[in-house]
Amino acid sequence: MVKGTVYLVGAGPGDPGLMTLRGKELLEAAEVVIYDYLANPEFLDFAPREAERIYVGKKGGEHTLSQEGINELLVKKGREHRVVRLKGGDPFVFGRGGEEAQVLKAAGIPFEVVPGVTAATAVPAYAGIPLSHREHTASIAFVTGHEREDGRESKIAWEKLAAGVGTLVFFMGVRNLEEICANLVAHGRAPDTPVAVVRWGTTPEQQTVTGTLKDIVERVRKAGLKPPAITVVGGVVNLREELNWFENRPLFGRTILVTRAREQASELKNTLAQKGARCIEFPTITIEPPPSWEPLDRAVAAVGSYDWLVFTSVNGVRFFVERLFHAGLDVRELKGVRLAAIGAKTAEALERLGLRVDIVPREYRAESLLEGLSEVGVANRRFLIPRALIARDILPETLRERNAHVDVVPAYQTLLPSEKNDAILESLQAGKVHCVTFTSSSTVSNFFRLFDSETIRSALRGVAVACIGPVTAETAEKHGVKTDIMPTRYTIAALVDAICDHFGRG
Numbered sequence: 001m002v003k004g005t006v007y008l009v010g011a012g013p014g015d016p017g018l019m020t021l022r023g024k025e026l027l028e029a030a031e032v033v034i035y036d037y038l039a040n041p042e043f044l045d046f047a048p049r050e051a052e053r054i055y056v057g058k059k060g061g062e063h064t065l066s067q068e069g070i071n072e073l074l075v076k077k078g079r080e081h082r083v084v085r086l087k088g089g090d091p092f093v094f095g096r097g098g099e100e101a102q103v104l105k106a107a108g109i110p111f112e113v114v115p116g117v118t119a120a121t122a123v124p125a126y127a128g129i130p131l132s133h134r135e136h137t138a139s140i141a142f143v144t145g146h147e148r149e150d151g152r153e154s155k156i157a158w159e160k161l162a163a164g165v166g167t168l169v170f171f172m173g174v175r176n177l178e179e180i181c182a183n184l185v186a187h188g189r190a191p192d193t194p195v196a197v198v199r200w201g202t203t204p205e206q207q208t209v210t211g212t213l214k215d216i217v218e219r220v221r222k223a224g225l226k227p228p229a230i231t232v233v234g235g236v237v238n239l240r241e242e243l244n245w246f247e248n249r250p251l252f253g254r255t256i257l258v259t260r261a262r263e264q265a266s267e268l269k270n271t272l273a274q275k276g277a278r279c280i281e282f283p284t285i286t287i288e289p290p291p292s293w294e295p296l297d298r299a300v301a302a303v304g305s306y307d308w309l310v311f312t313s314v315n316g317v318r319f320f321v322e323r324l325f326h327a328g329l330d331v332r333e334l335k336g337v338r339l340a341a342i343g344a345k346t347a348e349a350l351e352r353l354g355l356r357v358d359i360v361p362r363e364y365r366a367e368s369l370l371e372g373l374s375e376v377g378v379a380n381r382r383f384l385i386p387r388a389l390i391a392r393d394i395l396p397e398t399l400r401e402r403n404a405h406v407d408v409v410p411a412y413q414t415l416l417p418s419e420k421n422d423a424i425l426e427s428l429q430a431g432k433v434h435c436v437t438f439t440s441s442s443t444v445s446n447f448f449r450l451f452d453s454e455t456i457r458s459a460l461r462g463v464a465v466a467c468i469g470p471v472t473a474e475t476a477e478k479h480g481v482k483t484d485i486m487p488t489r490y491t492i493a494a495l496v497d498a499i500c501d502h503f504g505r506g
């Protein structure tokens with residue numbers, strides 16, 4: 001019996017904002033994701049961590065799996081699972097989605113098609129080219145620039161296309177550009193008809209070359225433009241001069257390394273991306289489970305015997321609750337246990353679980369919590385503090401000095417990441433990064449801990465260093481790095497404005 005369903009989902013042309021709500025919803029519930037080369041890999045983050053991810057992409061002519069192999073895989077996985085078949089653009093526009101749907105139909109596997117934003121419309125839009133315009137054209141055609149290679153006659157009616165359609169949009173046409181232009185001119189299109197070729201449209205890598213049917217081949221060759229690209233032919237291409245909004249964003253073409261501490265929100269990255277920057281996110285710290293769960297598990301099992309449960313971070317709350325569930329328990333175990341939280345975010349994490357926090361200190365510091373606790377009395381009370389493996393001892397020590405009984409258990413550990421370091425260093429050394437951002441002293445310290453200090457200092461020469469405020473800049477200075485960009489107000493928005501000013505198109 002068939003238990004699964006296959007969803008043929010269009011991922012859009014690259015900009016993650018151009019995926020449909022339905023597509024995202026299905027990805028979030030996927031058990032298996034089968035994806036192509038063109039789909040932006042960022043989408044895979046929407047899928048549950050445990051979902052199986054299978055890459056079947058093709059780059060140029062290189063297939064990791066033949067279309068027959070992909071079809072077989074879809075049928076095999078589709079029998080058992082909720083499968084998202086993620087395809088670039090729209091699955092039914094030059095994406096072989098039709099063939100895949102036919103195979104599923106024949107195998108009796110239920111399928112659904114979720115249309116996507118096709119590159120045919122989105123890429124010209126991001127290049128400032130409206131496909132239709134009352135003064136230029138009343139018809140549009142989508143054409144493949146890469147026909148079947150089995151030697152059969154062309155299915156493209158060149159004479160009709162050349163003379164009868166206003167705007168022509170070619171997919172996969174870079175390699176055959178010369179032939180396409182020649183065919184159009186031979187069949188009656190004016191040689192001075194404007195043409196634009198747009199590579200990696202809607203992404204920070206977008207690159208556009210314009211010309212006419214006469215000279216575009218030469219111009220594309222000179223620019224070294226490679227696939228994937230969309231080619232637009234027609235008078236509407238001239239509107240780009242006036243409407244080129246995307247490539248004119250202040251940070252378009254800039255690559256910015258966004259260093260982050262812990263699992264911070266991506267506000268900075270999103271704001272920079274909005275200004276056109278290509279962002280590389282670089283967490284300078286990762287949160288991992290502790291070396292052993294045993295101490296936390298023991299404390300969790302006996303949590304009802306404590307008077308106070310003190311959380312010093314959101315991660316502490318997260319891992320504590322995970323282990324509570326893991327033991328088959330839940331927050332009802334906390335009845336009678338009072339809760340203290342350091343930091344508003346920590347308190348919020350508890351409140352989201354339906355727990356009222358008894359004490360949140362005014363300041364984000366252990367000392368401040370101690371003041372609050374002194375008021376209620378700590379002598380002979382039992383405290384449990386689930387927190388990072390390595391943390392300051394002032395809180396437990398002071399409680400013990402006041403005759404409290406304190407158990408400190410490691411709930412997680414913060415580690416220095418090692419995965420991306422080499423790649424980041426290489427990009428810096430190759431001059432591919434234009435700016436590095438730091439939003440706190442600890443990101444600066446952690447960043448410099450990840451590299452050899454001489455090597456990183458020389459790699460940063462010529463890279464603009466942006467710090468959110470003077471304290472952060474001072475820490476950078478201590479590591480021998482001068483700050484080039486610093487806002488006068490210490491907010492993310494002001495930092496982004498300062499970066500735009502620095503790059504001169506604010």
Ligand code: SAH
Nearest residue numbers: 089090093095118119171172200201229230
């Ligand atoms: N189903 C897809 C098209 C797949 S065919 C869609 O609806 O968009 C692959 C071709 O699409 C590429 O060779 C290129 O011509 C075009 N393409 C896809 N994404 C693109 C992008 N971001 N920029 C330029 N061309 C793109």
